[in-house]
Amino acid sequence: MKFQASTLAAFVAIPAVSATLGWPWISPPNGIGHGGKNSDNDLLHTLAVKAGKKYFGTATDNGELNNKDYTKILNNKKQFGQLTPSNGQKWMYIEPEQNVFNFTNGEVVGNLAKKNHQILRCHTLVWHSQLPEWVEFGNWTKETLSAVVVNHITKVLTQWKGKCYAWDVINEAFNDDGTFRETVFYNVIGEDYFALAFKTAAKIDPSTKLYINDYNLEARSDKTRAVQKLVRSLKKQKVKIDGVGAQAHLIVGSTPSREAQIQNLQDFVATGVEVAQTELDIRLALPANATNLAQQSIDYENTVAACVAVKGCVGTTIWDFYDPYSWVPSVFAGEGAATLYFEDFTKHPAYWGVVKALASGGKHPHWPWPFNN
Numbered sequence: 001m002k003f004q005a006s007t008l009a010a011f012v013a014i015p016a017v018s019a020t021l022g023w024p025w026i027s028p029p030n031g032i033g034h035g036g037k038n039s040d041n042d043l044l045h046t047l048a049v050k051a052g053k054k055y056f057g058t059a060t061d062n063g064e065l066n067n068k069d070y071t072k073i074l075n076n077k078k079q080f081g082q083l084t085p086s087n088g089q090k091w092m093y094i095e096p097e098q099n100v101f102n103f104t105n106g107e108v109v110g111n112l113a114k115k116n117h118q119i120l121r122c123h124t125l126v127w128h129s130q131l132p133e134w135v136e137f138g139n140w141t142k143e144t145l146s147a148v149v150v151n152h153i154t155k156v157l158t159q160w161k162g163k164c165y166a167w168d169v170i171n172e173a174f175n176d177d178g179t180f181r182e183t184v185f186y187n188v189i190g191e192d193y194f195a196l197a198f199k200t201a202a203k204i205d206p207s208t209k210l211y212i213n214d215y216n217l218e219a220r221s222d223k224t225r226a227v228q229k230l231v232r233s234l235k236k237q238k239v240k241i242d243g244v245g246a247q248a249h250l251i252v253g254s255t256p257s258r259e260a261q262i263q264n265l266q267d268f269v270a271t272g273v274e275v276a277q278t279e280l281d282i283r284l285a286l287p288a289n290a291t292n293l294a295q296q297s298i299d300y301e302n303t304v305a306a307c308v309a310v311k312g313c314v315g316t317t318i319w320d321f322y323d324p325y326s327w328v329p330s331v332f333a334g335e336g337a338a339t340l341y342f343e344d345f346t347k348h349p350a351y352w353g354v355v356k357a358l359a360s361g362g363k364h365p366h367w368p369w370p371f372n373n
């Protein structure tokens, strides 16, 4: 179901489409990206820093790092100033058997970020998915599973001590109705597992920002209110929690408005933490065409602009930047083209939506569409 470059080529050749929209949708807006070959004024991390953010980054995975066309873009700090390992730090790879640790895959991405002088966001410690069976189906008591959680966090945080800007300590702990997800951690340890995980992480690496991360946190809902309640409760107990990650796995045409996203990010900041968009991608019903790509550009622009507009939002991470490496087609049948680069490494119109969001300081309403350059 992956989007093929040949599909785009076929559609691009249709004169009716180009007559309607012209070509501007595939090129940068006025005044942006026209600074010549060596200009940095269309590079995302550079623009994000100018807009007052810490970074604009991307997730990446070990199996992608031998694609030279891909790594040429990935390794450009001015484009991506921050990396997240998509998989290499997840429990099933890090501790596949009890107390047997393997940091290899996570280290490869961490070392690449170091070599490129990119910020490393680390992901993730306690999550019900991609969890080895020995944890998920163990015959635990509260005491024995708590010891397992403490050991895992201790070993992993020690391994990357001082190297991670942030850790997603707990991932996807809530249902959409705001109730706690019934994971092995919740079922066995109860609500105490939140404080246990955050306290352990804070003790081992006091320098890293400790985040709770989840999807469907992009607009006010029962789920966002539940996360805010948890943050306030942890803070009241003097448990260190520094950030909320809104994953931002969004859908073209049903992405929350810029205003809704700004208001929502501000709600999180009001609980005394920073926020970040940690896994942004915006999928569409394939095939990509001029209409859904134009809407995707607006949706990306609004989402990134919301982070730019909120002071406590430190940055945006996209969940890989190249369509063939996106998780979307394998999980959502018939959907894809969710990233910023097509299979042939040409840029989606949404790339320029992101550029506009970063270059505008989040202030402007929508640029006129299509771009009038």
Ligand SMILES: *[C@@H]1O[C@H](CO)[C@@H](O)[C@H](O)[C@H]1NC(C)=O
Pocket (backbone or CB within 6 Å): 102, 103, 104, 105
């Ligand atoms: C650790 O993980 C790497 C990457 O998946 C693998 O190649 C290696 O064999 C593993 N090491 C051990 C000791 O299992």
Ligand SMILES: *[C@@H]1O[C@H](CO)[C@@H](O)[C@H](O)[C@H]1NC(C)=O
Pocket (backbone or CB within 6 Å): 139
């Ligand atoms: C689970 O653990 C309890 C107490 O530790 C023990 O009595 C019980 O037999 C175990 N059950 C299984 C299926 O191993």
Ligand SMILES: *[C@@H]1O[C@H](CO)[C@@H](O)[C@H](O)[C@H]1NC(C)=O
Pocket (backbone or CB within 6 Å): 284, 285, 286, 287, 288, 289, 290, 291, 292
């Ligand atoms: C473009 O694709 C969408 C689905 O993503 C579809 O609903 C729409 O009809 C298509 N438009 C054109 C002009 O092909």
